[in-house]
Amino acid sequence: MKANGFKNLEEADLSPHRYMNILYGSNAQGKTNFIESVWVCTGCRSFRGTKERDYVGFKKPLSEIKMEFCDSERQQSIVIRHDKAHKFCRNMALNGVNIKSLSQLFGSFEAVVFTPEDLELSKGSPDSRRNYMNTGISQLKKSYHIDVVNYNRAIMHRNVVIKNINLGLAKKSDLDIWDTQLARFGAAIVSARCRYIREIAKKAELLYDDISSGKEKLELYYLSSVFRDVREYGEMDFCNPLAISEIRRRYEIALNRWQDSDIKSGMTVNGVHRDEIITKIDGVMSREFGSQGQSRSIALVMKLAQAQLIEETIGEAPVVLLDDVLSELDPQRQEFVLRRLDGFQVFVTCCDRASAMRFGEGKIFYVENGKITEEVNQPL
Ligand SMILES: Nc1ncnc2c1ncn2[C@@H]1O[C@H](COP(=O)(O)OP(=O)(O)OP(=O)(O)O)[C@@H](O)[C@H]1O
Numbered sequence: 575m576k577a578n579g580f581k582n583l584e585e586a587d588l589s590p591h592r593y594m595n596i597l598y599g600s601n602a603q604g605k606t607n608f609i610e611s612v613w614v615c616t617g618c619r620s621f622r623g624t625k626e627r628d629y630v631g632f633k634k635p636l637s638e639i640k641m642e643f644c645d646s647e648r649q650q651s652i653v654i655r656h657d658k659a660h661k662f663c664r665n666m667a668l669n670g671v672n673i674k675s676l677s678q679l680f681g682s683f684e685a686v687v688f689t690p691e692d693l694e695l696s697k698g699s700p701d702s703r704r705n706y707m708n709t710g711i712s713q714l715k716k717s718y719h720i721d722v723v724n725y726n727r728a729i730m731h732r733n734v735v736i737k738n739i740n741l742g743l744a745k746k747s748d749l750d751i752w753d754t755q756l757a758r759f760g761a762a763i764v765s766a767r768c769r770y771i772r773e774i775a776k777k778a779e780l781l782y783d784d785i786s787s788g789k790e791k792l793e794l795y796y797l798s799s800v801f802r803d804v805r806e807y808g809e810m811d812f813c814n815p816l817a818i819s820e821i822r823r824r825y826e827i828a829l830n831r832w833q834d835s836d837i838k839s840g841m842t843v844n845g846v847h848r849d850e851i852i853t854k855i856d857g858v859m860s861r862e863f864g865s866q867g868q869s870r871s872i873a874l875v876m877k878l879a880q881a882q883l884i885e886e887t888i889g890e891a892p893v894v895l896l897d898d899v900l901s902e903l904d905p906q907r908q909e910f911v912l913r914r915l916d917g918f919q920v921f922v923t924c925c926d927r928a929s930a931m932r933f934g935e936g937k938i939f940y941v942e943n944g945k946i947t948e949e950v951n952q953p954l
């Protein structure tokens with residue numbers, strides 16, 4: 575959000591260079607805990623895979639995240655409370671109104687988080703890239719998360735039926751009902767991802783042109799395991815929401831066709847749970863052949879593209895959370911990220927004051943033993 579999330583709207587300092595908040599402190603003092611708390615307010619799961627029950631401190635009865643934030647129009651509040659004593663009961667409220675699930679927070683508070691693990695986005699497992707899409711789309715399209723939950727449930731059932739067929743406890747035709755379900759949710763997911771990645775690609779390709787000073791060309795696209803190369807699946811426009819019933823029909827036909835081979839494999843082999851984002855530099859697959867520097871640049875532009883797309887879609891810049899990531903980058907890439915984040919409210923963590931000073935103007939906070947103290951009257 576454009577305004578400083580920790581102040582009242584009237585007090586917020588809206589001059590761009592003041593959006594930078596630098597948190598520094600030794601290891602294990604609570605910097606990532608803070609970043610994680612802000613991130614959870616987006617409605618997404620913890621980026622470091624922390625289970626909800628672990629939000630509560632060891633030997634502590636409860637945890638509470640309270641955040642006030644404001645966009646250009648109004649001030650809002652989020653409260654997320656976990657109570658260990660009552661079977662990890664969870665209470666949440668958005669603007670004072672109780673909500674039942676974290677996903678109801680989608681669309682209220684927008685952020686993009688960038689951790690050292692994200693630098694592996696282009697080289698790492700396809701899981702990380704699917705997670706990238708799922709997180710990015712869920713923040714912009716509430717129904718997407720529900721499609722993913724339903725898809726995961728349907729695939730679990732289909733895999734159980736496959737197992738039972740192999741045990742002689744079910745017959746092949748029992749798969750049909752799950753093929754229909756998977757096709758329904760899978761088609762919605764493919765369509766949303768294609769549209770999302772098309773927009774991300776436009777932005778990431780331009781950003782990559784900038785980071786490589788025009789020397790290299792990035793190409794980024796969505797690869798569907800059901801429709802193989804979505805770009806080359808010429809006669810169908812996957813980005814057209816009107817094509818959804820046709821995507822669904824073909825998805826179901828494909829699943830039906832693979833029933834025998836899925837039974838042999840003991841699971842559902844193809845589907846949106848196996849889809850990918852492909853990146854190429856100058857026509858060469860970067861996952862296999864990219865240098866470490868190229869992979870880091872791709873990860874950076876993918877994250878920045880996400881922030882730009884949120885800003886363009888909702889008309890408000892998301893908060894950007896950089897956890898320990900700038901110090902992992904060389905000076906040229908640091909400069910690129912900071913320049914491209916001008917105008918965003920940024921929270922950046924690092925280990926020492928000397929690193930903090932390199933990040934330019936902003937507010938500086940010292941983190942020790944879970945306490946965050948602003949350093950006032952100490953110029954960077
Ligand atoms: N549920 C929990 N209860 C109590 N302490 C926890 C819990 N989860 C994590 N911690 C501890 O909180 C401390 C702060 O962790 P955090 O990851 O925020 O450190 P950090 O300041 O980011 O350190 P680093 O610079 O190494 O990344 C660590 O000692 C960690 O073990």
Ligand SMILES: [Mg+2]
Binds near residue numbers: 605606607897898
């Ligand atoms: Mg940390």
